[in-house]
Amino acid sequence: MPKVFSAEIALRGLNPFIELRPYKRRLDEATARALFSEYDLILDGTDNFDTRYMVNRLAVETGKPLISAAITQWEGQVSLFHPASGAPCYECVFPTRPAPGMVPTCAEAGVAAPLPGVIGSIMAMEAVKHITGAGETLKGRLMIHDALFAEVRVIGVKRRADCPVCGASP
Ligand SMILES: [Zn+2]
Known part of the structure; x- marks a missing residue:
């Protein structure tokens, strides 16, 4: 079964009252642009750099906040990118x-098996805070979760004036 449908079944099992719209298609630029304009917040957990950079570019273009996370063997990182509200975009931080x-x-x-769950839960928490306005999100900050040594670092990240993606936008 395609994982988008197994995810749908799992999520419906957790909460039958949420509206789910599974999309089983490749995320190309035209698809992403149309999809992003329909939503208020984008979460990116994609597994390749081409898609990651494209998602960032189109999130900036459509003015949408982007919660982006990545994992390697033992480590994960999460941030909320949103140049429209003063935070850097992904490419500011990873040019x-x-x-x-x-x-x-x-x-x-x-990847250490529990890590996607840990980092995915952090993304979900960031989404809840962004939507509700509670607390402080990771906007303008990058959280690095080192699972192997049980350490978490949070570093400030800034916009770059010469960023080719968001440098010219307000
Ligand atoms: Zn940028």
């Missing part, structure tokens, strides 16, 4: 994508 082969994919290196 250069790694050369092909420099970062092993999850399929190559594996």
Whole structure:
């Protein structure tokens, strides 16, 4: 079964009252632009850099906040990117994508099994805070969760005036 449908079943099991719209299609630029304009908040947990940079570019273009997370073997990172409200975009913080082969994919290196759940839950918490306005989100901050040594660091991140994605927007 495609994972978008197994995710739908799992989520409906957790909460039958939520509205779910599963999309089983490749996220190309035209699809992403149309989808993003329908939603208030974007969460990105994609597994490749091409999609990650494209999602960031279109989130900036449509003015939508983007909660972006990534994991490697033992480590995860999360931030809320939103140049429209003064926070950096993903490309401000990660201007250069790694050369092909420099970062092993999850399929190559594996991921500690609980890590996607940990980082996914942090993303969900950020979404709840962003929507409700409670507390402080990770807007303008990057959380780095080092699961192997049980350490969490939160560092400030800033917009770059020369960012090719958001540098010219307000
Ligand atoms: Zn930027």
